[in-house]
Amino acid sequence: MSWERPPAGSAAPAADTDADRTPVPDADVCVIGAGPAGGIVADRLAAAGREVVLLEAGPRFDPDDRLARQERAIRPAYDRPDVWDADPERDAYESSGERFYPLNHARARGIGGSTLHWQGMVMRLHEDDFASESVRGVGADWPIDYDDLRPYYAAAERELGVAGAADNPFAPPREQPHPMPAFPPSYSDSLFAAACDELEIAMHSVPNARNSEAYDDRSACVGYGTCQPVCPSGAKYDATVHVERAERRGTTVIDRAPVQRLVHGPDAIEAAVYATPDGQRHRQSADAFVIACGGVETPRLLLLSESSHYPDGLANSSGLVGRYFMDHLFAGTGGVLDEPTRQNHVGFLTSESHQFYDEADAEQAPFKLEFFNYDGPSPVGMALSSDGADWGDDLLAELRSAYGTHIGMGGLVEQLPREDSYVGLDHSTTDDHGNPVPDIHWTVGDRALETIERVNEIQEEILAELGTEITWQVGPEGTGPAYHHMGTTRMGSDPAESVVGPDLRTHDLENCWIASSSVFPTGGAMNPTLTIAALALKAADHVLEVA
Amino acid sequence: MELTRRDAVAALSALGLGGTLAGCVAPPGSEPVDVEGLRETLVAAAEVVYPSEVSGIEPFVAAFFEGRLADRDHVAGLEAAVAELDGNAGVWFDEEFAALSVADREQVLRNVGADEADEDPSGTASERVRYYVVNDLLLALYASPTGGELVGLENPQGHAGGIGSYQRGPNA
Numbered sequence: 217m218s219w220e221r222p223p224a225g226s227a228a229p230a231a232d233t234d235a236d237r238t239p240v241p242d243a244d245v246c247v248i249g250a251g252p253a254g255g256i257v258a259d260r261l262a263a264a265g266r267e268v269v270l271l272e273a274g275p276r277f278d279p280d281d282r283l284a285r286q287e288r289a290i291r292p293a294y295d296r297p298d299v300w301d302a303d304p305e306r307d308a309y310e311s312s313g314e315r316f317y318p319l320n321h322a323r324a325r326g327i328g329g330s331t332l333h334w335q336g337m338v339m340r341l342h343e344d345d346f347a348s349e350s351v352r353g354v355g356a357d358w359p360i361d362y363d364d365l366r367p368y369y370a371a372a373e374r375e376l377g378v379a380g381a382a383d384n385p386f387a388p389p390r391e392q393p394h395p396m397p398a399f400p401p402s403y404s405d406s407l408f409a410a411a412c413d414e415l416e417i418a419m420h421s422v423p424n425a426r427n428s429e430a431y432d433d434r435s436a437c438v439g440y441g442t443c444q445p446v447c448p449s450g451a452k453y454d455a456t457v458h459v460e461r462a463e464r465r466g467t468t469v470i471d472r473a474p475v476q477r478l479v480h481g482p483d484a485i486e487a488a489v490y491a492t493p494d495g496q497r498h499r500q501s502a503d504a505f506v507i508a509c510g511g512v513e514t515p516r517l518l519l520l521s522e523s524s525h526y527p528d529g530l531a532n533s534s535g536l537v538g539r540y541f542m543d544h545l546f547a548g549t550g551g552v553l554d555e556p557t558r559q560n561h562v563g564f565l566t567s568e569s570h571q572f573y574d575e576a577d578a579e580q581a582p583f584k585l586e587f588f589n590y591d592g593p594s595p596v597g598m599a600l601s602s603d604g605a606d607w608g609d610d611l612l613a614e615l616r617s618a619y620g621t622h623i624g625m626g627g628l629v630e631q632l633p634r635e636d637s638y639v640g641l642d643h644s645t646t647d648d649h650g651n652p653v654p655d656i657h658w659t660v661g662d663r664a665l666e667t668i669e670r671v672n673e674i675q676e677e678i679l680a681e682l683g684t685e686i687t688w689q690v691g692p693e694g695t696g697p698a699y700h701h702m703g704t705t706r707m708g709s710d711p712a713e714s715v716v717g718p719d720l721r722t723h724d725l726e727n728c729w730i731a732s733s734s735v736f737p738t739g740g741a742m743n744p745t746l747t748i749a750a751l752a753l754k755a756a757d758h759v760l761e762v763a
Numbered sequence: 764m765e766l767t768r769r770d771a772v773a774a775l776s777a778l779g780l781g782g783t784l785a786g787c788v789a790p791p792g793s794e795p796v797d798v799e800g801l802r803e804t805l806v807a808a809a810e811v812v813y814p815s816e817v818s819g820i821e822p823f824v825a826a827f828f829e830g831r832l833a834d835r836d837h838v839a840g841l842e843a844a845v846a847e848l849d850g851n852a853g854v855w856f857d858e859e860f861a862a863l864s865v866a867d868r869e870q871v872l873r874n875v876g877a878d879e880a881d882e883d884p885s886g887t888a889s890e891r892v893r894y895y896v897v898n899d900l901l902l903a904l905y906a907s908p909t910g911g912e913l914v915g916l917e918n919p920q921g922h923a924g925g926i927g928s929y930q931r932g933p934n935a
Binding site: 225286287290292400401402403428437439440449555560561563566589594595596597602606607609615620 | 811815884893894910919930932
């Protein structure tokens with residue numbers, strides 16, 4: 217019997233308070249945030265011989281607890297934030313926008329960051345996504361183009377370990393195959409394929425940061441079916457891969473060390489002041505700083521670091537820190553067929569369609585279509601609900617009736633950057649260290665909402681061709697975020713209209729870079745993590761040019 | 764449909780516990796636990812909450828319970844839930860829960876409100892019985908290959924059943 221793998225109730229972050237969390241003397245670079253961006257930057261800089269310290273607000277999780285966390289994901293007693301030990305005081309926030317933003321369902325805090333709970337889809341943005349204003353007449357142009365990022369995309373695919381194929385005729389040009397072969401299509405993909413053939417809608421594989429074969433000392437996927445929010449096997453990439461590699465290369469990783477303020481002069485950051493579980497405050501000095509805290513905590517830290525020189529927040533001469541908060545909008549439709557659809561065997565997608573993506577213009581947003589492999593109820597989850605039959609033969613009959621014929625589609629839609637969609641500070645509420653909490657003021661424009669209607673129409677057309685009785689739809693009224701926080705420290709060439717330059721360095725501070733989806737000027741409609749990883753690799757190169 | 768050793772191992776894995784069925788009684792250093800009594804009660808409850816076409820319940824539940832013993836807090840919660848069942852059984856039937864007929868055991872589960880309650884490990888008695896007894900047993904079953912196959916799903920959520928079945932059609 218293995219006593220090292222405890223059940224759900226005992227899975228918890230390490231509670232050590234006596235670990236050495238003191239600052240590293242003579243650090244070259246201090247990286248803040250141990251998600252994919254921070255992990256990749258730290259790994260790259262450590263590999264280049266830099267003395268790196270990586271500060272993370274959340275805990276280090278025990279990999280032996282992953283099966284127990286999986287149980288939390290399945291059991292109704294646990295909410296989704298419980299899976300990775302969200303803390304209501306540490307993670308307090310306000311949602312003041314026209315639409316509620318469920319921030320603590322949208323992130324995981326700790327070593328690995330939100331890749332601990334992510335789905336793992338990794339597409340490159342399209343060429344037009346980098347020139348939205350010029351090509352589509354709306355949004356903003358990035359100060360870099362696809363060709364600038366292309367070698368970093370290829371490197372990012374190797375770093376994360378991407379299983380993919382060259383069967384997507386709509387994808388931007390690539391130079392070499394994905395590191396692993398794509399996952400084969402599902403049985404339900406084959407049902408969709410017949411309908412899509414009739415409608416002349418092309419289906420293709422999905423690039424997954426999930427091992428289709430052993431890769432990077434991690435196993436191939438074993439089909440646990442709970443990818444989001446936890447992969448017990450480690451086949452799905454998460455940023456613990458890079459954080460642990462960075463540690464092996466000499467990086468000092470300090471967990472449970474939320475940075476409170478960035479101490480600075482007019483032109484440079486001098487130190488990061490962080491708190492530790494023993495109630496102490498420490499001051500980490502370094503020659504260079506990389507902020508990699510995601511689209512919410514990155515602007516929050518800058519706003520918290522206001523000073524007489526930067527009264528509106530650090531690196532905020534433009535006044536745009538926190539502005540242009542974006543997410544992707546979900547659109548979905550589903551129902552039931554009169555035949556088996558074989559759902560819920562795995563927790564990832566194997567087919568999508570990007571056919572309509574580049575039709576985008578000023579009125580229609582880019583969007584992609586997803587073909588679900590997990591529509592309808594998971595029998596084990598349904599069995600544990602107190603709704604319906606209690607147990608025994610009645611419950612089995614109910615499960616048999618409910619499972620087996622569901623089929624559904626999703627889609628992601630771009631929202632445009634808007635100044636009135638922002639992350640600010642709510643001074644009326646404080647976190648466990650007395651700091652004002654982030655205020656998510658999420659505003660979605662008409663272009664995105666009208667595009668959702670278009671997505672729904674296509675989904676209805678495909679499902680009708682299949683003979684589906686439609687039972688649910690997520691349209692403009694019911695849409696929600698895909699949990700991709702973007703845009704709050706936007707990249708640009710003009711210091712008056714952006715926070716960081718094309719080298720990811722802040723315009724205001726000569727030794728501060730930002731590696732995060734917060735630098736995206738626009739979001740496209742592709743899942744953002746591959747672009748985050750590519751930009752992190754780019755940021756690391758720029759840091760090495762001067763530090 | 765018979766629950767097998769493979770199902771029990773799968774259930775332990777799904778529940779975050781071990782992968783072997785070697786004998787054990789309680790975690791080192793823990794207080795003595797009436798292991799046999801708890802096991803008998805869980806088997807007796809499983810005979811109520813599992814569908815009638817399932818066989819091999821006793822060894823399956825015993826193996827699953829063996830894994831649950833690894834965590835003392837979980838065992839303490841289970842002990843309290845079992846005490847609720849035995850207490851109610853004593854009041855209404857003058858017997859311990861495990862000694863009752865299947866019909867009377869089901870009545871006791873309903874008496875304590877486990878049929879209507881949402882599971883909650885730190886909630887009311889009804890919610891704790893639902894969590895530690897009813898739903899622990901249902902989770903073990905329906906996250907196992909046999910439990911999944913009862914519903915038509917060879918690789919249920921929580922079971923590492925590989926990436927073959929999602930590709931196969933219903934008649935493969």
